[in-house]
Amino acid sequence: MATGTTPGYAAGGYGGAPPGQPAAPYPQGQPPAPYPQGGQPPAPYPQGGQPAAPYPQGQPPAPYPQGGQPPAPYPQGGQPPAPYPQGGQPPAPYSQGGPPAPYPQGGQQGGPQAGFQGQYQGEVPNTDLDDDLDARPAEALAPPIDKMDRVNGYENAGFNSAYLPPPSSDHSQQPSAPERREFQNSPTITEEQAREALLGYVAEHCCYGAGAAKEMNIKDLKLSSAFHYTLETYGEAxxxxxxxxPFTGQPIDGPQYGPAPGPWEVAAQPPCMFEDAEVEVEVPHTASVKxxxxxxxxxxxxxxxxxxxxxVRCSTCRGRGQKTSFVSGERSERYCSRCNGTGRRRCYTCGGFGQVTCNTCDGKANLKCCIKLTVTWxxxxxxxxVERTELPDELICDVSGQVTFEESQIKVWPLKHFPEAEVNQASNRLITEHSNSFKDERILMQRQRVRTVPVTEVFFKWKDLDSTFFVYGFEHIVYAPTYPQKCCCGCTIL
Ligand SMILES: [Zn+2]
Ligand SMILES: [Zn+2]
Ligand SMILES: [Zn+2]
Structure with missing residues (x-):
C-alpha cells in the first residue's frame, strides 16, 4: 500500500508535527511554515553556504601516513586494513562531528524523532494538494558525476557501465605452431547393429510397424565419417x-591506501575455462564517504x-468539508465525517510529517561511493x-563421436594436415573470423577440436521397396525419413 507510515512516526495517530511547531492540526488555520526562520530555507551547510570540508583540516589525510611509502595493499597479511585507522570511526564528514542539527534553534527535546537526522529543506507548495493514492517514493538517484573522485584509469566511469578496452599488447602474442597428432579412424558397425538400432527407432514411434525392420533384406552398409570442427575463443571483457x-559503517578502502590499480590490473579469475561467467569487484582504493x-x-x-x-485534501469531500446528498430529490449539504469537516486530513504516507526517509541514502545521510568493475567471460x-551423405548436417552436432584432434592455445593456428581438406579450410576461415572479432576482449584461450562421427548408410529391400536409412553417432541414432511402415499417415499396415 502507498499508505505506509514512516517508522518512528506511526504510533498514536497524528502527533508528529515538526518539533518546535504546535502539534495540533494548525490551530491558526495555517500550515506550519516549512522554514522556521521565516520563509527562508536554512542554508544546507551551517557555516554559510559552503559545504563542510570532508576532512577536518581541509586536507585529505596524507596518502601514506607511515612516511612517504605506499603501504603494501594489505600489510596485515591478506586482510584489507581496517577502514578507519584512527580507531574504528569513520572520518566525520562534517567538521563539527555531525550533520547539521535538524532543528537549528535547539527546540527539539526527544520526541518521536529517535534516529532522525535532519529535515527536508526543499520547496513545499503553499496549498494542500489532492490526495494521490498512487504517489510513489522518489527513486534512489545517482549523484551528479562531477561529485565523484577522479581516478586514474577510470576517467570514463559514469553511472552506466563503461567498457574498458584491454591493453593493445594483448593481441600480439603469437605462440609457435604446435605439433600435430595423428588422426584415428572411425569405428564401424555391423548389419545386426544396424537392424537393432532401427528396431529401437521404430519402438520409439508408437504407430510405426516393426515388421519391416525385422523382415527387411539389408543389402549393403556404406560407412563414412562426418567431421565436426569447433573453434572456441574464450574472452574476458x-x-x-x-x-x-547508503553508508552504514561498512569498510572504506579509499585512496589513502594507495593508488587504484588499473582496470586490467585488478585480479579476477574465471571459475572455469571456456564457460561463460561474470563477477563484480570493488576496485581497491576508490571508495569514499560522501x-x-x-x-x-x-x-x-x-x-x-x-x-x-x-x-492533503480530503478525497471524500474533495476538500470542501461537506458532502452533497439528495434526499427525495432535495439537495442537502452534510458535514464530512471523514475529515471532521475540515476538508483536509493527515497524509498517510508520511504520518503528517511531510518528510520520508531519503531513498538514496536510506536515511543514513551519507553514501559510500566506489568504482565497481564487472568482469565478463x-x-x-x-x-x-563436413558430411557427404543425404543425412542433414546439423544432426552431427548433437551426437557423440571421437575427438580426433584437440588443441588449446592462447592463439591457435589453422589446421593444415587434417585428412579432410574442408576441415582445414573451415579452421582457417573461423580462426581468421575470430581474430578479427571480440576486439573489446582480452583473449585468454582458444580451443579447436575435430570430432569424427561415424555415419552408416544402410541400403535395404522390403517387399518391392528399395530404400536407405542412416545410423550415426556412437549412440547409433537412426535417421529414417523413408521408413516404409508408418501407419498413422495412411501407409501400408501389415
Ligand atoms: Zn472530507
Ligand atoms: Zn506526506
Ligand atoms: Zn539521502
Missing part, C-alpha cells in the same frame, strides 16, 4: 561504473504524496560440419 550505496546529495545529508526527503505539507563458439 571489463567495464566499470560508479556505484553509491554526504547524500539527494537529501543534503539530512536523511529525509520531501514526501511525494503531500509534497511536504503533511496534509564469454566463450565464443563457431563450428563447421
Amino acid at each position: 571489463r567495464s566499470s561504473t560508479w556505484v553509491c550505496e 554526504p547524500c546529495h539527494e537529501c543534503m545529508a539530512s536523511g529525509r526527503s520531501r514526501c511525494n504524496r503531500c509534497y511536504g505539507r503533511g496534509r 564469454t566463450n565464443h563458439i563457431d563450428d563447421h560440419v
Whole structure:
C-alpha cells in the first residue's frame, strides 16, 4: 500500500508535527511554515553556504601516513586494513562531528524523532494538494558525476557501465605452431547393429510397424565419417561504473591506501575455462564517504504524496468539508465525517510529517561511493560440419563421436594436415573470423577440436521397396525419413 507510515512516526495517530511547531492540526488555520526562520530555507551547510570540508583540516589525510611509502595493499597479511585507522570511526564528514542539527534553534527535546537526522529543506507548495493514492517514493538517484573522485584509469566511469578496452599488447602474442597428432579412424558397425538400432527407432514411434525392420533384406552398409570442427575463443571483457550505496559503517578502502590499480590490473579469475561467467569487484582504493546529495545529508526527503505539507485534501469531500446528498430529490449539504469537516486530513504516507526517509541514502545521510568493475567471460563458439551423405548436417552436432584432434592455445593456428581438406579450410576461415572479432576482449584461450562421427548408410529391400536409412553417432541414432511402415499417415499396415 502507498499508505505506509514512516517508522518512528506511526504510533498514536497524528502527533508528529515538526518539533518546535504546535502539534495540533494548525490551530491558526495555517500550515506550519516549512522554514522556521521565516520563509527562508536554512542554508544546507551551517557555516554559510559552503559545504563542510570532508576532512577536518581541509586536507585529505596524507596518502601514506607511515612516511612517504605506499603501504603494501594489505600489510596485515591478506586482510584489507581496517577502514578507519584512527580507531574504528569513520572520518566525520562534517567538521563539527555531525550533520547539521535538524532543528537549528535547539527546540527539539526527544520526541518521536529517535534516529532522525535532519529535515527536508526543499520547496513545499503553499496549498494542500489532492490526495494521490498512487504517489510513489522518489527513486534512489545517482549523484551528479562531477561529485565523484577522479581516478586514474577510470576517467570514463559514469553511472552506466563503461567498457574498458584491454591493453593493445594483448593481441600480439603469437605462440609457435604446435605439433600435430595423428588422426584415428572411425569405428564401424555391423548389419545386426544396424537392424537393432532401427528396431529401437521404430519402438520409439508408437504407430510405426516393426515388421519391416525385422523382415527387411539389408543389402549393403556404406560407412563414412562426418567431421565436426569447433573453434572456441574464450574472452574476458571489463567495464566499470560508479556505484553509491547508503553508508552504514561498512569498510572504506579509499585512496589513502594507495593508488587504484588499473582496470586490467585488478585480479579476477574465471571459475572455469571456456564457460561463460561474470563477477563484480570493488576496485581497491576508490571508495569514499560522501554526504547524500539527494537529501543534503539530512536523511529525509520531501514526501511525494503531500509534497511536504503533511496534509492533503480530503478525497471524500474533495476538500470542501461537506458532502452533497439528495434526499427525495432535495439537495442537502452534510458535514464530512471523514475529515471532521475540515476538508483536509493527515497524509498517510508520511504520518503528517511531510518528510520520508531519503531513498538514496536510506536515511543514513551519507553514501559510500566506489568504482565497481564487472568482469565478463564469454566463450565464443563457431563450428563447421563436413558430411557427404543425404543425412542433414546439423544432426552431427548433437551426437557423440571421437575427438580426433584437440588443441588449446592462447592463439591457435589453422589446421593444415587434417585428412579432410574442408576441415582445414573451415579452421582457417573461423580462426581468421575470430581474430578479427571480440576486439573489446582480452583473449585468454582458444580451443579447436575435430570430432569424427561415424555415419552408416544402410541400403535395404522390403517387399518391392528399395530404400536407405542412416545410423550415426556412437549412440547409433537412426535417421529414417523413408521408413516404409508408418501407419498413422495412411501407409501400408501389415
Ligand atoms: Zn472530507
Ligand atoms: Zn506526506
Ligand atoms: Zn539521502
